[in-house]
Amino acid sequence: MNAADKKRLLREMLYARRFEERCYEAYVERKIGGFLHLYPGQEACVHGVMEAAKPGHDYVITGYRDHVHAIQCGADPKKVMAELYGKETGSSKGRGGSMHIFDVEHRFMGGYALVGGPFPLAAGIGKAIKLQGGDEISICFLGDAANNQGSFHESLNMAAVWELPVLFVCENNLYGIGTRIERSTAVQEQYKRACGYGIEAARVDGQDIETVYEAALKAVDYVRSGKGPYFLELSTYRYRGHSMSDAGAYRTKEEQQEWIKRDPINLFKERLIEAGELSEEDFQSLDKEIIEQIDRDVIPFAEESPEPKLEELEKYVLAENDPWVKGGAQ
Amino acid sequence: MAELMYWEAIRRAHDEEMARDPMVIAMGEDIGVAGGTYKATQGLYDKYGAERVIDTPISENGYTGLGIGSSFLGVRPIIEIMSVNFAWLATDQIVNTAAKVRYMSGGQLEAPVVIRSPGGTAHQLGAQHSARMEKVFMGIVGLRVVTPSNPRQAYGLIKSAVRCNDPVFINEHELMYNMKDVVPDDEYFHPLEGSEVAREGKDVTIFAYNISVHWALQAADILSRQHGIEAEVVDLYALNPLDREGIRDSVSKTHRAVIAEEAEPAVGVGSEVMAIINEECFFELDAPPMRISARNVPIPYNRTLEKAAIPNAQDVVNGVLKMFGK
Structure with a gap:
């Protein structure tokens, strides 16, 4: 990564942080409904992996903590925010909400709200890529707790036995909702579970974006070269509760402080300052510019966009005017 | 063909x-x-x-x-x-x-x-x-x-x-x-919606699907030959969506409805067809609609019990006769 790339990445991570914080505020103001799962603390994961992949070319699928993943694939943050506001201009036309951001144009294949649900879908995307002979890869971002679903085991097995081009990224943030990993999971190092399926796997620090990037380059290259699936475990931490309905009381202040000391944005920022590639003032003005941009462009777009039309409530349930429903042209 | x-x-x-x-x-x-x-x-x-x-x-x-x-x-x-x-x-x-x-x-x-x-x-x-x-x-x-x-x-x-x-x-x-x-020898595309009249009749409609169509056809034959009742058999090959129009048309013609299904009665094809009849053509009915369904048991292994758990053509005949007070 050259200096310009590093600065851009830092900006993107900071943008994601501020975007999510703004979601928090809008939720408190009751402008966003439903469940809201925020990403602060884990930014180095998606940013590091997507820097090594080809956003908009490679297919990405994830769970319900999905806003930043969508944006990193190329989704317009305005449309993501409008989706949270339930507006017609939202990325899923207000029909999905926070847990179901989709941007198929940028090959972000969606956020899904059944834990572990995307595993087989990601394998299926890999199967389609293989059948169609493309050079894309399928990337599945999920948390550690998803690995306790049967779909994890079924999908890793199929991906391995059929050598599918799937990169499984496990963002191990140590908690499944409020239950800490030791209390739910017999083997805590998740990459070992992938090894059980003969899948190439690694575990690295998920707070250091350069470490993530280097590990992801290797993983992406492995998958793209047709060798089969790869499992990359990233050790990370989420600052907020599982969702907005969870104050995170199951964690100690000390534990949280320890992780905040290794905040992915701060770590990267300090490193860039040390290398003389950035000044504290640069960072502050970048931060200010991001906050202003979100307030100026993103929020007003979401607030001022129209609601979906009531008469279109039942649109998108089935295909419209599909001739085969009537038995084709006969 | x-x-x-x-x-x-x-x-x-x-x-x-x-x-x-x-x-x-x-x-x-x-x-x-x-x-x-x-x-x-x-x-x-x-x-x-x-x-x-x-x-x-x-x-x-x-x-x-x-x-x-x-x-x-x-x-x-x-x-x-x-x-x-x-x-x-x-x-x-x-x-x-x-x-x-x-x-x-x-x-x-x-x-x-x-x-x-x-x-x-x-x-x-x-x-x-x-x-x-x-x-x-x-x-x-x-x-x-x-x-x-x-x-x-x-x-x-x-x-x-x-x-x-x-x-x-x-x-x-x-x-x-x-x-x-x-x-058909040529390519044939069956519609994914609708229903088919498998046998025309004027006295009662037997709604059926999949295997129960065969019980219904057998039953209709017995009813015609032995009891002088001409049953219409409507094959509901599409279960979602169900053919509201087809259900209404047939009941409006025969004024009686029996639903034959292999599954247990609760929350099933029969209950849904009955709901549609109520909504679409209640006043066409000459008798309350009737379900011929499986018994409320998990399917047993024993052959005699197994046979007794699910309906057959004779059960459909008996149901229709009961509806006609015979």
Whole structure:
């Protein structure tokens, strides 16, 4: 990564942080409904992996903590925010909400709200890529707790036995909702579970974006070269509760402080300052510019966009005017 | 028109669609090298290869989800779930993903998968291999459910389902794979909506689907020959959506309705047809509608008990006679 790339990445991570914080505020103001799962603390994961992949070319699928993943694939943050506001201009036309951001144009294949649900879908995307002979890869971002679903085991097995081009990224943030990993999971190092399926796997620090990037380059290259699936475990931490309905009381202040000391944005920022590639003032003005941009462009777009039309409530349930429903042209 | 067995008709539909479009694939347990438990994919592995005729691990939710994921990119999988009793394991992916993805993505994604699976009581397979699931799937918004009662429908429904952009669940029956009947020699696409009048009559309508169509036809024959009652048999090959218009038209003509179903009565095809009759043509009725359904038990192993648990043609005859006060 050259200096310009590093600065851009830092900006993107900071943008994601501020975007999510703004979601928090809008939720408190009751402008966003439903469940809201925020990403602060884990930014180095998606940013590091997507820097090594080809956003908009490679297919990405994830769970319900999905806003930043969508944006990193190329989704317009305005449309993501409008989706949270339930507006017609939202990325899923207000029909999905926070847990179901989709941007198929940028090959972000969606956020899904059944834990572990995307595993087989990601394998299926890999199967389609293989059948169609493309050079894309399928990337599945999920948390550690998803690995306790049967779909994890079924999908890793199929991906391995059929050598599918799937990169499984496990963002191990140590908690499944409020239950800490030791209390739910017999083997805590998740990459070992992938090894059980003969899948190439690694575990690295998920707070250091350069470490993530280097590990992801290797993983992406492995998958793209047709060798089969790869499992990359990233050790990370989420600052907020599982969702907005969870104050995170199951964690100690000390534990949280320890992780905040290794905040992915701060770590990267300090490193860039040390290398003389950035000044504290640069960072502050970048931060200010991001906050202003979100307030100026993103929020007003979401607030001022129209609601979906009531008469279109039942649109998108089935295909419209599909001739085969009537038995084709006969 | 040649006569084909039900399984041969299914196989022919696979073969034609796979020959036409390289993105049509077949997947399921033992469907490849072994040719399928009911022979529905026999010979296709040799013809189309392991990448397109896929022997899956015994992971119903996993491989169904995999098929659904592949369909996001334009692959058209025909997924066989060996018994509908195993499809319970795949309901997460069928219901939460395939049926909802178009809606929750605001129309950006669709899951054009075909899921075929036999349900029903066959020959002493016990409680966990004999149940039916159509009542579950037909209540799922965004999922089409069809159920062929003969080889022609079995062939034509797959042909249309493969090309349709919605997910389609095809409910087959273990006892019907060796049933032989005519299938058009030319390509034939059966509609995924509507119903068929399998026998015209004026005195009572027997609504049936899949295997119960055969009980209904037998019953209608007995009723005509022995009791002078002319029953109309309406084949509800589409369970979601049900054919409201067809149900209304027939009841408006015969003024009496009996629903014959292999499943237990609660929350099923019969209750839904009755609701439609109430909503569409209540005042046309000359008698309260009646369900002929399975008994409320898990299907027993013992042959005598098993037979007693599910209805047959004579039960349909008896029900109709009771309705006529005979």
